[in-house]
Amino acid sequence: MPADHGTISDIHTSGSTGKPIRALRTRLALRFWSAFTLREHLWHKRDLRGKLAVIRNSAPGQDQYPQGSRFRYWGSSRRAFDTGPSVSLNINCTAEQQMDWLHRENPDYLLSHPTNLMRLARLSLENGIELPKLKDIQTLSEILRPEVREICLEAWGAPIKDNYSGREVGYIALQCPEHEHYHVQSEGVLVEVLDDDGRPCGPGEVGRVLVTPLHNFAMPFLRYEVGDFAEVGEACACGRGLPVINRIIGREQNMLTLPSGEKRWTLLSEGGIRKLLKLAPIREYQFVQKSLDRIEVRLVVDRNLSPQEESDVRDWTTAKFGHPFDIDLAVMDGLPRGRTGKLQDFMSEVD
Numbered sequence: 001m002p003a004d005h006g007t008i009s010d011i012h013t014s015g016s017t018g019k020p021i022r023a024l025r026t027r028l029a030l031r032f033w034s035a036f037t038l039r040e041h042l043w044h045k046r047d048l049r050g051k052l053a054v055i056r057n058s059a060p061g062q063d064q065y066p067q068g069s070r071f072r073y074w075g076s077s078r079r080a081f082d083t084g085p086s087v088s089l090n091i092n093c094t095a096e097q098q099m100d101w102l103h104r105e106n107p108d109y110l111l112s113h114p115t116n117l118m119r120l121a122r123l124s125l126e127n128g129i130e131l132p133k134l135k136d137i138q139t140l141s142e143i144l145r146p147e148v149r150e151i152c153l154e155a156w157g158a159p160i161k162d163n164y165s166g167r168e169v170g171y172i173a174l175q176c177p178e179h180e181h182y183h184v185q186s187e188g189v190l191v192e193v194l195d196d197d198g199r200p201c202g203p204g205e206v207g208r209v210l211v212t213p214l215h216n217f218a219m220p221f222l223r224y225e226v227g228d229f230a231e232v233g234e235a236c237a238c239g240r241g242l243p244v245i246n247r248i249i250g251r252e253q254n255m256l257t258l259p260s261g262e263k264r265w266t267l268l269s270e271g272g273i274r275k276l277l278k279l280a281p282i283r284e285y286q287f288v289q290k291s292l293d294r295i296e297v298r299l300v301v302d303r304n305l306s307p308q309e310e311s312d313v314r315d316w317t318t319a320k321f322g323h324p325f326d327i328d329l330a331v332m333d334g335l336p337r338g339r340t341g342k343l344q345d346f347m348s349e350v351d
């Protein structure tokens with residue numbers, strides 16, 4: 001190790017694949033992490049003196065309702081620059097508790113998982129709860145669906161600023177300040193998007209994401225396949241020369257497999273989801289492909305569905321997935337979140 005890359009520290013993360021990973025990072029790599037964090041704040045013109053509210057996975061018993069926890073700074077970023085305070089609540093609190101806490105804290109900025117924001121925004125709309133100071137929302141770790149952007153704007157008037165990162169590889173891309181697509185952080189990482197034949201994808205094409213972080217010599221990754229698929233974009237009109245990713249689509253285990261063996265992305269569009277939510281009093285939803293001909297629809301509902309509502313949900317699912325799958329409706333008290341707090345709206349258990 002070059003001496004001026006600094007001391008090595010380690011973190012334990014779930015990794016991009018969900019398997020536990022122990023990752024090593026040099027002080028230099030942490031510097032880059034901080035620099036990209038600061039760039040993100042600057043791009044989105046955040047007031048660094050504002051208050052940040054964070055709702056994410058916490059250790060059991062930590063950041064509990066009603067108080068949550070308070071910190072002098074926004075996370076660990078104080079190494080590179082000063083910020084205002086942050087407050088933190090455990091994502092395993094109920095949506096009602098989270099909204100009560102948010103309403104009391106009245107933050108300038110909010111950071112959470114897209115699926116969690118979705119239910120908070122819906123709860124706010126239903127109950128007329130406002131967050132008058134909220135300026136923007138940062139999302140983490142799950143794929144961001146377009147409908148989440150829309151409902152957050154509607155509920156709180158605040159846009160979502162997404163980014164694409166992995167704890168073991170650092171920042172990959174940040175949302176452009178002027179558009180909803182992403183700019184690769186080329187000073188820190190080489191990103192390749194490759195098609196099935198291993199050739200680089202052009203604008204509009206979808207391929208596998210490979211990353212090569214450039215500065216973390218403590219744990220080199222060369223052309224590391226993070227497991228995601230992404231769509232390459234055209235050069236951005238904002239003038240930043242950094243390569244563009246139009247959207248991050250997700251992982252292979254989030255693809256639907258038709259009985260013919262053909263695989264398809266299951267992008268649940270804003271319009272489609274709205275239709276589903278109008279069919280029945282559905283609070284949360286998740287689709288799991290159990291086998292080549294069977295899909296389980298997991299629902300959290302306000303009350304039991306009528307036979308007509310159940311039938312409507314089945315019809316919607318058949319139309320959405322473009323094949324007459326056998327459909328099981330499973331009503332649950334809550335949808336299981338992974339160890340990291342992630343929730344996927346579509347998963348396949350087909351090998």
Ligand SMILES: [Zn+2]
Nearest residue numbers: 176236238240
């Ligand atoms: Zn741009």
